[in-house]
Amino acid sequence: MSGQGEAVTESALSVLARGVGVEKEALALLRQEDAPPAFVARLMDAELLSDAVRVVGAVLPAREGIWWAWSCSKKAVGPEAGEEMVAILAAVERWLREPTDPNRRTAMDVAEAADYATPAGCVALAAFFSGGSIAPTHVQAVPPPVHASAKAVATAILISAVFSEPEKAPEKLKESLEQGIHVARRVGLWTA
Secondary structure (H helix, E strand, O other), rough: OOOOOOOOOOHHHHHHHOOOOOOOHHHOOOOOOHHHHHHHHHHHHOOOHHHHHHHHHHHHHHHHHHHHHHHHHHHHHHOOOOOOHHHHHHHHHHHHOOHHHHHHHHHHHHHHHHOOOEEEEEHHHHHHHHOOOOOOOOOOOOOOOOOHHHHHHHHHHHHHHHHHOOOHHHHHHHHHHHHHEEEHHHOOOOOO
């Protein structure tokens, strides 16, 4: 409060951060005037890497966020990935190249047949929640829940960090965050 009866409004970044599940400890670091780069830098300095991933995933446009999660997932599952994960990642890659509704639904179908508790499954879920209806095609359209795609992007990246060699998760998360920040810079959302 300003002392003159004026309410302080919550920043759009605060609303977004809460919407994607940023923890209270991390939210305590957010300043009213913060833009995403300053907040993410503060989160990284405080080693609140999961929360930083959530914020970066939320500020990126859906397709760029999904590409980021796909890239991290592909690296995490590695060249020895099973057929199911390869099929999921290939379906998401098709959607990334041609983001049509049939490709979006195919990514979801392939993930449904496999496992959502994998980086590949989460990134397919992110693609499915990126837009369009989540209802079957023969019924009235139902939009995806708010922030569902961003949450799935973050989950894919977080699972990717612990998928193999979980003891290296902090280093892998930092590397993933640098990649996400690079993507944000390339699309003009982030200044150095």
